[in-house]
Amino acid sequence: MAKETGLDAFEKVFEEEKVVDTSKKVKIGIIGTGWIAESHIVQYLKMEDVEVVAMADIVPGKAAKFAEKYGVENCRIYNSDEELLAAEKDLDGVSICTYNSQHAPCAIRALDAGVNVMLEKPFTGTLEEAIETMKAEKRSGKILTIGFQPRMSANMQMIKKIVESGELGKIYYLQAGGGRRRGIPTPFGTTFIEKETGVIGAVGDIGAYSLDMLLNAVGYPKPLTVSGYTSAFFGTNPGYYPTHPEYAEKFGVDDFAAAFVRLENDIILDFRISWAMNMDTSGDALILGTEGGLKIPSTNCWNGSFDKPLTVYKTVGGDREVEYTIPMIKDDGDFFYKKIRSFVDAIKEGGKATVPSSEIIYNQAIINGIITSAELGKEIEIEIPEV
Numbered sequence: 222m223a224k225e226t227g228l229d230a231f232e233k234v235f236e237e238e239k240v241v242d243t244s245k246k247v248k249i250g251i252i253g254t255g256w257i258a259e260s261h262i263v264q265y266l267k268m269e270d271v272e273v274v275a276m277a278d279i280v281p282g283k284a285a286k287f288a289e290k291y292g293v294e295n296c297r298i299y300n301s302d303e304e305l306l307a308a309e310k311d312l313d314g315v316s317i318c319t320y321n322s323q324h325a326p327c328a329i330r331a332l333d334a335g336v337n338v339m340l341e342k343p344f345t346g347t348l349e350e351a352i353e354t355m356k357a358e359k360r361s362g363k364i365l366t367i368g369f370q371p372r373m374s375a376n377m378q379m380i381k382k383i384v385e386s387g388e389l390g391k392i393y394y395l396q397a398g399g400g401r402r403r404g405i406p407t408p409f410g411t412t413f414i415e416k417e418t419g420v421i422g423a424v425g426d427i428g429a430y431s432l433d434m435l436l437n438a439v440g441y442p443k444p445l446t447v448s449g450y451t452s453a454f455f456g457t458n459p460g461y462y463p464t465h466p467e468y469a470e471k472f473g474v475d476d477f478a479a480a481f482v483r484l485e486n487d488i489i490l491d492f493r494i495s496w497a498m499n500m501d502t503s504g505d506a507l508i509l510g511t512e513g514g515l516k517i518p519s520t521n522c523w524n525g526s527f528d529k530p531l532t533v534y535k536t537v538g539g540d541r542e543v544e545y546t547i548p549m550i551k552d553d554g555d556f557f558y559k560k561i562r563s564f565v566d567a568i569k570e571g572g573k574a575t576v577p578s579s580e581i582i583y584n585q586a587i588i589n590g591i592i593t594s595a596e597l598g599k600e601i602e603i604e605i606p607e608v
């Protein structure tokens with residue numbers, strides 16, 4: 222076990238690059254062709270064993286323009302996911318890149334059609350929708366993986382390795398931090414901020430990443446209770462949008478959220494996230510254990526990129542306080558490619574979801590618990606139905 226330096230405990234293991242079999246191409250469809258779909262199509266086009274055969278979008282002409290923009294030839298275009306799924310009988314998988322409000326309906330229809338699903342985060346808009354999506358996953362026997370590309374970051378993976386090594390002892394406290402000073406996502410219009418399409422705001426957008434980073438590190442314990450708070454002081458202020466003051470009237474979600482969450486195994490989660498606040502950060506993320514503590518340097522969205530190393534704090538010899546940093550791993554930063562690649566590999570090899578719904582249901586339960594608790598103005602118990 223690591224002592225003062227602790228570095229030998231966390232050696233990086235390099236895997237040999239797989240040889241890609243291109244004899245049979247994986248047939249992929251894309252449902253929803255907005256800006257996040259661009260990240261998907263770019264990665265699929267890099268893969269010689271993948272063929273994007275179909276696209277759908279409810280906005281007339283949008284999918285066709287998208288296919289043309291990325292040079293996807295012989296791609297069949299549809300006006301809805303229902304049309305696409307009814308016509309494309311040999312699809313292997315779909316990327317669902319729709320509004321948050323449409324994540325569950327589209328995923329359920331795809332799974333029931335016998336198609337594997339890469340579903341962008343957040344999982345769904347509500348816990349009830351997440352449960353129904355998992356039921357469709359179970360009855361279909363197909364892959365459902367949720368789009369958390371930060372998990373592909375070697376530095377993010379190091380957080381989990383440190384916890385699992387036992388270096389921190391028993392974990393009892395998690396603190397989420399980071400967040401944006403000014404970062405309400407409106408460069409592409411108002412779909413993120415309108416209740417009808419976005420459903421949930423900062424808590425489900427970048428908050429989902431923050432939750433996954435911490436909960437994944439400690440084995441995704443079940444949430445038990447939550448006392449939550451949300452606000453929208455910035456999003457509903459016309460002055461926030463100098464060129465589009467009308468956006469304030471459309472803002473129907475949260476731009477800041479905080480919560481105190483009790484988890485299984487006597488772990489406490491102190492959570493906060495923001496799209497906008499009068500502060501540069503709400504702090505670093507912390508994982509506290511009986512034998513040591515881990516500081517994860519603040520970022521504005523926890524997307525897998527760090528500009529400072531992780532730091533471990535310990536006491537050795539009974540009274541000597543020491544700390545050491547974990548050298549940052551040089552990551553290629555292509556987390557999105559690795560996310561998509563893992564989905565394709567799972568399809569080809571009959572594998573499992575890299576980011577399974579059985580974990581992310583707890584993420585979704587916390588998100589919706591925070592919103593419900595904030596609306597009720599009191600702590601609530603989190604109840605997750607069996608699937």
